[in-house]
Amino acid sequence: MFFSMKVMGLNPNSKPFAFAHFLLFLLGNVASAAVFTLQNRCSYTVWPGTLSGNGVATLGDGGFPLEPGAEIQFTAPSGWSGRLWARTGCSFDGSGIGTCVTGDCGNGLRCSGGGVPPATLAEFTIGFAGNGDKDFYDVSLVDGYNVGIGVLATGGTGDCKYAGCAADLNTVCPEELQVRDGGGTVVACKSACAAFNTSVFCCTGEHGTPQTCSATHYSEIFKNACPTAYSYAYDDASSTRTCSGSDYVIAFCP
Ligand SMILES: *[C@@H]1O[C@H](CO)[C@@H](O)[C@H](O)[C@H]1NC(C)=O
Secondary structure, three states: OHHHHHHHHHOOOOHHHHHHHHHHHHHHHHHHOEEEEEEEOOOOOEOOEEEEOOOOOOHHHHEOOEOOOOEEEEEEOOOOEEEEEOOEOOEEOOOOOEEOOEOOOOOOOOOOOOOOOOOOEEEEEOOOHHHOOEEEEEEEOOOOEOOOEEEEEEOOEOOOOOEEEOOOHHHOOOHHHEEEOOOOOEEEEOOHHHHHOOHHHHOOHHHOOOOOOOOOHHHHHHHHHOOOOEOOOOOOHHHOEEEEOOEEEEEEOO
């Protein structure tokens, strides 16, 4: 009996062999998933929001509180594409209904849509077999800034460079871009596109191509403070990082 099973296992058409292939297939998928470790290094609570742009999976139920010094982990499956950001000054009732001063996603604790700009974004596409298992990631100020974010790739191979905005842009934000809370403190900094809605600042119309959309006085303030973050729509492509088989530490107030 034992012998016959062993022989059966070597037959490529046998069930055990097919099952071994199925396991390899599963392992292959697990290998390209990425573990996200979110850390709150701010002195205040943030309420991270997550949004999958391609509906692959909702991470962390879409949103949750993260106390100062706390961290939380979840796994972004192979092929996950989406963004994470911090919400600040939130107040939710027992059933999770409420609003935030910055990064609000409209429907309470758990986001089902993107955050309201201005908000600093960490953007990811996790590799899958069809793209050579390569992850793409960046930190973007294209929709403005609220909280510093740093993305550190760990354990992967390839470029895998740090992306982030560690500087506090709220302290250098020009007055015409400032968002203040009820107490008058600057809590976020708008993009020039959001503030002025012109084709030059929004890279639309005749400024809608990489050749005709250029840095502006405002995007340069962002770029100087945060050189490894995207500062405007067609900013230097080197702001996008790539890495394979990596996990990521995403820190707020890095
Ligand atoms: C921005 O300007 C365009 C046309 O110039 C207009 O269609 C659009 O509604 C404006 N957006 C906002 C948010 O004001």
